[in-house]
Amino acid sequence: MAIDLTKFVSRFVEEAHEHLSKISDGLSSLEQGADDAELINALFRSAHTIKGSSRMVKLITISEVAHLIEDLLSAIRSGTLQFNADVSQALYSGIDEISRLVDIVAENPADPKLPAVDEKLCQLLAAPLSSDCCESPLPKAVENEIDDKLVIKTTQGDSVPEQKLKVSDTVRVQLPKLDQLIKLMGEVVSSRARMDQRVNELHGLERMLENSDALNPLLPKIKKFNRSLKNDVLAQSLLMDELHDSALLMRMLPLSMVFDSVSRLMRELARSMGKKIECVISGSEIELDRQIIDQLSDPILHLLRNALDHGIESSEQRQKTGKPAVGRISLSAYQDGSWVVIEISDDGAGIDIDKVKSKAVRKGIISEELAKGLTQDELVDLIFTPGFSTSPIITEMSGRGVGMDVVKRSIVIELKGLVSVTTILGQGSTFTIRLPLSLAVMRVLLFEVDSLPFCLTAQHIATLVRIPRDSIMVIAGGRQAVILDNEFVPVVSLVDIIKVPKLKKATKLKIVPHPMLQLVVIQIRLEKMAFIVDALLDEQDLVIKPLPKHLHKIEMVSGMVVTGKNELVSVLHAPALFTAARKLQQASSKKEQNNEGAFGTDTVKILVVDDSPSTREIEKELLESYGYQVTVAEDGQDGLNKAKAELFDAVLTDVEMPIMDGFSLTAKLREEESYQAVPIIIITSREQEEDKRRGVQVGADAYIVKNDFEQSSLIDTLKTLLG
Amino acid sequence: MRILVIDDDILSCEMTVAILEELGHKTIMAANAVEGAELLGDGSEFEVVFSDLNMPMVSGIELFREIREQQITIPFILLTGDDPADALTLEPKLDGCLMKDFTLPETLEAILSDIMKPQE
Structure with a gap:
């Protein structure tokens, strides 16, 4: 009995995949303008091979589609057909159809049931030939003649692609095994922190011995041992790092x-x-x-x-x-x-951001007043809210x-x-x-809040700063902010957000407010927020373990880590902290508004122009707490557009901004007839006389320097200017 | 018989070889015409050559013409994915030309017994 070739079907599937991706790659090079006879030849051969081998394993539909593709490529090769967008679309449709068919075959290689060739596809693939080749119908044997015309490189051999079977230089490993290895590696790296801890403890013991029994003959030996241990731990940790990196690379x-x-x-x-x-x-x-x-x-x-x-x-x-x-x-x-x-x-x-806004309001995702105050970025972000489409x-x-x-x-x-x-x-x-790049081990910052350790993943942290307690400005509604690099950054105490339950600790010391505050500044995209923590503890590479299922509802915690002292520490989730902090601020500013709303200055409209989102936010809330109605703009151009669209009673602007700076904005506004008399206040970190002069020259009414920014001075200035 | 099979498509080469071995022949594979020509000129004694038509650089027909020029008279059978008639029109001296399809097990057997007859 003759051999049944259909047992080669799964091999064919493999081969077809390879050739299909070759054709697809080749087509995209052709689309990008490559005009290479050898490339077209290679494409043709791939189609030809698919045609041949599919026919050998009795997959006739595939072979027929491959044949149509081959005909098109053959016409391109011989120059009777020009490669263009239509032809490329047709070819893509053809190879897509073959991939689909090959997938059907792959699902059931023993007995693949292929549909007949799609009529429409046939027409699509035949169309370029029937329209372009009327004058010179393409004889079937043309491809062989073309081959004859190609330059024949005989037995030099060096340019001939090597196709012998090679000994494979790879090993197949089951993924779970690799995962297990990497998990273990992560644990080993984390255990380094414990080793360091032991070294420190030993150092402490050495000190104690030194103080109590300095003449003990064992002391020099202990010291020596301690030093060697320290070196060993260090050397080992270097190896561990390298080992871990290599292990991770395997899974990349x-x-x-x-x-x-x-x-x-x-x-x-x-x-x-x-x-x-x-x-x-x-x-x-x-x-x-x-x-x-x-x-x-x-x-x-x-x-x-x-x-x-x-x-x-x-x-x-x-x-x-x-x-x-x-x-x-x-x-x-x-x-x-x-x-x-x-x-x-x-x-x-x-x-369409306006549509997004009105829809979000309609669906009750956000209230109308709240929506009014959002920046463009914040409005677009609404599309990520659950229930929005x-x-x-x-x-x-x-x-x-x-x-x-x-x-x-x-x-x-x-x-x-x-x-x-x-x-x-x-x-x-x-x-x-x-x-x-990887989730296996992450760098985390450990810090203390209310005598409990917490941590954050390093990529969310923008800066760590210590500032004197009195450099924090208190603005509207008891809200706090600090100036960092020419930006107002809201300051929130982490204790208020995490709400640590009070531990009954008898030994708790009376807390004397430290003159310095430790801030952890978190950045998410452009927005920054500073969180007050009690103290920084450490920075380590640790494995973050997911929370068990029943704790998934806790949004603020994204996982746990085990530290060197074998403590479990919660990893705080930076975006959740942001949301919580914002809620806290909104609650407090609302209270404030309720108190002061009676003053009824709500008809005064103010435009705030600043490229820093947090600065805008703080100025806006400050002004709103005094009852002003505030619109924000992200840069000079945005500000100018908004000012032209609507008449404001006053404009506050930063100096350094992209696209158009505050000086130009001021100058441009003064050119507008309606803004001749509107107060313009420049708020900036620049304290140079020359800048002040320039501000006055372009027509600003006041110049407030951020560093000695006090809310009263801004509000007083405004009140004076508005009369 | 010792048979040389030349095909740049490894899969179809292996299928051809599988058929021939099933029929009890010894086979050697070559991945392209150049490799095939080297094996033929190597002194290795082959009794039949099966070659693919469409291969990079040197096609099956060119290989056939080349070895005939070198006075090698071994039976040469072309395998093609297209109509065998076209290839035979192009090169009538070929000892045979077969279409690569699922009937290949039968057609190969038939052509081999055809070739063996006049030799006996």
Whole structure:
């Protein structure tokens, strides 16, 4: 009995995958303008190979589609057909169909049931040939003749690709085994802290002995032993670090694991929606821990679907607004310090922030007054709130319950990353995801609050500062702030947020307020907030262990670590601290407003222009607590636009800002007829006489220096100027 | 018989070899025409050559012409993914040309017994 070739089917699946990705890569090079006979030849051969081997294993549908692709490529190779966008679309459709068929085969290699060739696809693939080749119908044997014309390199051999079977230089390891290894490595690294602790304890004992029994003959020996131990621990910790890094590297995978399947998926989706897109991918060589890669594809796909569904408009609509008919979606990745940044952007309609706002209000996610006070960034962020979906019609793809809130949740909570969005109406949106390289071991800062240790992951911490207690300014409603690098940063005491239960400790010392305050400044995107802690304890590389399921509701704690002293310490979740701190501030400022609302100055409208979000926020709240109605702007240009749209009774502006600085803004405003007499106050950290003169020259009414900023001076100045 | 199988597509090369070995022949694989030509000129005694048509650099037909020029008269059978008739029109001197498909187990057997007959 002759051999049955169908047992080669699974080998064919493997081979087909390889050739399909070769063709797909080749096509994208062709699209980018590569014009290389050898490249087209290689594509042709891949299609040809798929055709041949699929026929040998009796997968006729695949072989027929491959044949159509081969015909197209053959015509391109011989020059009878020009490679263009239509041809490339047709070719992509063809290889996508083959991938689909190959997937069907892979599911059941023993008895694959393939559908017949799709009629539409046939027509699509045949179309370029029938229109372009009327004058010179392509004879079937043409490909062989072409081969003859190619320059033949005979037996020199050096340029011939080596195809012998090589001894593999890799070993397959089951993932759980590798995970176990890395987990153990993490524990070993964490145990270093314990070793250090023991060394310190021994040092303490040595001291005690020195003080009580300095002549003890054992003392020099103990000292010597202590020194060697210290050296050994140090040497070992270096080795541990290296070992850990190497172990982690084994689990690093390139982003191409996620990115590679994306462009095919997007093309298929686009076709099903009748939209035309081009999908540009870069940075797929960047490597991340497999743990992260595994959880990354869902959020990325969701964002890409959104870009296609909500972002990219139909071709007609795009042409109406003067954009190219084919939409562009790009997926790119790059490394930024200890983070990997992934950006998903489209050149579609952008997000209509006003719609977002009105919808959020309608859905009761946010109150109308609150929405008014939000900046553009904060408004866009509303799309990440649970229960929000902007699509007016619920389509099959997006808006089916799994929303942006899930995307945010999995990135922020599970992957310990950050996600944000920037958008320009009519020009498109960009989603930016920031991820740590690995979740195995993280650098954490340990500190003490109310005599209990807590910690934060290092990537959220902007700075650590100690400042004199009296340099904290108290503004509206007992709220506190400090000036750091030309920025108002709100100050919140961590005790108030964490609400540590009072321990009944008899030995508790009477607390004398220390003249200095220790601040931990946390930064999330542009916004900063300073938290008062009692003391800094240590900085360590530790394994963060997830909370058990029944504790998942605790938003403020994202995990636990075990320290050198075998203590369990809660890892605080920076974004949750922010939210809690904001709630606390809003509660206090509301109280304040209720008290002072009776003064009734609410008709006075003030524009605050500053590029620092926290400074804007503080000035805004301060002014609001005095009953003024405040609008904020992010830079000079934004301020100018807002001032032109609506007449304000006074303008407060910072000096150093991107796009347009405060001096230019002032000068420009003075050119406007309606702003001739409106008070403009410049608030800045610059204390130079020359600047003050310049402020006056461009037409400012007052110049307040941030360093001696006192709320009363600002309010007094305002009152004086407003009359 | 000792048979040389030349194919740049490893999978299809291995399938051909599997068929031939099932029929009780000894086979050597070559990944391209150059490698194949080297093995033929090596003094190794092959009785039949099966070669793929479409390969990078040197095609099966070019290889055939080359070895005939070197006065090597060993039976040469071309395997192709396209219509065998085209290849035979292009090079009528070929000892045979077979279409690569799932009937290959039968067609290979048939052509081999054809070749063996006149030799006996």
